[in-house]
Amino acid sequence: MMNPIRLVLVDDHQVFRKGLRDCAEAVGMQVVAEAGNSHEALAVIADVQPDVVVLEPQTSDGGGLSGVRALADSRPRTPVLLVSACDDAALVSEALCVGASGYASKRCSAEALLAAITATAHGLAVLDERVQHHVRTAVAHAAARLLADTVPFPSLSRRERQVLELLACGMEPARIARELTLERHTVHNYVSCVVRKLGVENREKAAALARGHGLGHRPPGRPAQGAGRSRSRWAALPGQVGDEHEKPRPEGAAPRANAASDESPWLRDMDRFTDPRRSHHEQAIDPA
Numbered sequence: 196m197m198n199p200i201r202l203v204l205v206d207d208h209q210v211f212r213k214g215l216r217d218c219a220e221a222v223g224m225q226v227v228a229e230a231g232n233s234h235e236a237l238a239v240i241a242d243v244q245p246d247v248v249v250l251e252p253q254t255s256d257g258g259g260l261s262g263v264r265a266l267a268d269s270r271p272r273t274p275v276l277l278v279s280a281c282d283d284a285a286l287v288s289e290a291l292c293v294g295a296s297g298y299a300s301k302r303c304s305a306e307a308l309l310a311a312i313t314a315t316a317h318g319l320a321v322l323d324e325r326v327q328h329h330v331r332t333a334v335a336h337a338a339a340r341l342l343a344d345t346v347p348f349p350s351l352s353r354r355e356r357q358v359l360e361l362l363a364c365g366m367e368p369a370r371i372a373r374e375l376t377l378e379r380h381t382v383h384n385y386v387s388c389v390v391r392k393l394g395v396e397n398r399e400k401a402a403a404l405a406r407g408h409g410l411g412h413r414p415p416g417r418p419a420q421g422a423g424r425s426r427s428r429w430a431a432l433p434g435q436v437g438d439e440h441e442k443p444r445p446e447g448a449a450p451r452a453n454a455a456s457d458e459s460p461w462l463r464d465m466d467r468f469t470d471p472r473r474s475h476h477e478q479a480i481d482p483a
Contacts, residue, residue, distance in 0.1 A: 199225040200316045203243065205236045206251040206278075211301070215249065215278075218305045224312070231255075233262025240270055246316045248275045252290055260289055267294020276315045278308065284329030287322075291330070297321030347408035350392050358385040359393075362402040363411025 202224055204212045209231075216226045227243040230236035232254040240248065248270075252263055266275050274296035277287065287298045299311040300323045311321040322330060339349070351359065354375075361371045372382045386398050395401050405411055 199223050200247060200313065201225050201227045201243070201245045202312065203228045203230065203236060203240055203245040203248045205230045205233060205248060205254070207231045207254040207256070208251075211251075215308070218309060219312070222309055224309075233266055236262075237265060237269055240266070240273065245273060247312055248273055249278050249312060250275050250295075251279050252277050252286065252295075253279060253281055260286075260293055263290045263295050264293040274315045274318070276312060276321065278311075282323075282325045284326045284333065287326050288330050288333040298326060299323050300325050347410070348393065348405075351389065355385055355389050355392070358382060359389050359401060359405050360410045362386070362389075362398055363405035365402070365411070368398075 200219075200223075202219060204215055204226055206212050206215075212229050216229070219226055227245055228236075228239045230239060233250065234256060236248065236250070248266060250263065250266065252260070254262070256262075263275060263277070266273075271294075275294065277290055277295050277298040278301060279298070280301040282300060282302075287295075290298070296315050297311065297320050299308055299321055301308075302325070303311075303323065311323075314321050348356065348359065357375060358371055361374055366374065368382045368386060369379055371377075372379045375382070386401075390396070390398060390401050393401050393404055395404060402411070
């Protein structure tokens, strides 16, 4: 027989605690302690060692995020499930960042809430559908800010960054067109976009700005990151020195495929929110 899931209920509404206790015990869970706020919970959790702490983050004592952080710091292996009537996505996002394992709404059914508690006890991350979109958006914005802090010129597309790097290497647009297997007018359009986005007067100043940010130092002959097949020395066969020695393609042959893609690899849609404790093959459970 499996051991019952041991709970500590933290909520300043005694009626809610009693109702949740009755529902939990009816399905075989065990409520080992109750507390009116996170500070009271800290005093009992070490003694009762629960499997899950069910916490209302907005209690009357104003514990809020500091209470979530204190619980997570004192018992890092004990998951904290937020259960609240407040669907504040910003609050939920911050709580997840400081140590909460998931969030369920008090508006969900008793069955859904008990399922969320069970999932949390088994190491899964639970995120109520009412805040999923907002939390995912907040995570995407955080990732974008991180990218802006670590990668120069984040407003540029992948292809524009390739063109800028080659400009910083001292290449003229005609050479860049050969390097990236593009038409010259296409390269001129990319250069115009780069100059406009960087707020400079011309491509020479764009190249100088790029060099000041560490671009333009790739090894001689090596293509820009993500560049397609080129007719430069990098792509030459053994014994060929450069462009002038390249074997001509048969007349009417199809142009070489360009392997580069303009799709940004940095931000992708998140199918679910998970916490670090869950294994990669486990699925998060969203309370209905």
